[in-house]
Amino acid sequence: MTTFHSLTVAKVEPETRDAVTITFTVPQALQSAYAFRPGQHLTLKARLAGEELRRCYSICRRAVPGEISVAVKAIDGGRFSGYARAQIKAGMTIDVMVPQGNFGYQPQPERTGSYLAIAAGSGITPMLAIMESTLQTEPHSQFTLIYGNRSSQTMMFRQALADLKDRWPARLQLVCLFSQESLDSELLHGRIDGEKLRALGKTLIAFDQFDEAFICGPAAMMDDAETTLLSLGMPGKAIHLERFNTPGGSARRAANVHAQGQTVVIRQDGRDRHITLSADDESILDAALRQGADLPYACKGGVCATCKCKVLRGEVSMATNYSLEPDELAAGYVLSCQALPVTPDVIVDFDAKGMA
Ligand code: FES
CATH class of the missing domain: 2.40.30.10 (Translation factors)
Structure with missing residues (x-):
């Protein structure tokens, strides 16, 4: 269930x-x-x-x-x-x-780390939980937040961020940028992009200090920030991305996959169920829901990983994937909202959540 x-x-x-x-x-x-x-x-x-x-x-x-x-x-x-x-x-x-998703960080009391969060708009939401938990749990760790908004009026969690700064003034660095508000500092005026991050790196922020980076916001900002951090020498494994949900987003058919008439075995709660794909089904998830299965899903856009399952046998093709990490893909996990079978013997397991 x-x-x-x-x-x-x-x-x-x-x-x-x-x-x-x-x-x-x-x-x-x-x-x-x-x-x-x-x-x-x-x-x-x-x-x-x-x-x-x-x-x-x-x-x-x-x-x-x-x-x-x-x-x-x-x-x-x-x-x-x-x-x-x-x-x-x-x-x-x-x-x-119940809570889902691969993004985030589990703080470890014995660890001392230096962390960077880059957020724009409502991308601050997961960062707030990560920052507060980390500063609370890891007594010697540092956090830097670069947070972009149009103006101070549209900035979410102003008070919560001020409270965090009051609580941990020496361990939390807040850098707020506004794109539509005039400021004395030209450095803090504008959007977060590669150029702005490099400018911040010359004056305010030592990017080489960070062990991990978390990025959440509009796609263009995230791509720019990731590229910039990689170019500044941060290993790809240390950069964690949370893409925004795509409301109403739907699966896109995996390229060149014609799965009509194919049967897939869905394993859930220890039971196997055979589902057959129709020409209209964009994914294994679509076919299973249409045939009455009660499977977990949310965005249907390859973003949230709620629909994650493990391929036990056979081969599937995904149209897109914004959420599974390379080690999960290597272990056989796929997004059922994006996957179609490419072999006739596919078994997928929704009980396998080992790498969640
Ligand atoms: S339902 Fe969100 S990735 Fe599949």
């Missing part, structure tokens, strides 16, 4: 005009199910105008017994995010999947 639970909304707090933090109460019996690695996300489910919608939102606070919080920013035309921002209120119950 896909693991959704009905959680009660404990509170809804405004962050900006467009964004709210939603905190759910986690009952004692579910606390281990909702344990998370900072950087992971929750998938919320709701039926709007007769259609079931699922969306992923990053967990935005460190682990606190009995509650878990996500931030939701309403986007233009976003049906779920508009609903979440305007209509979810304290006391309601919402279907919430």
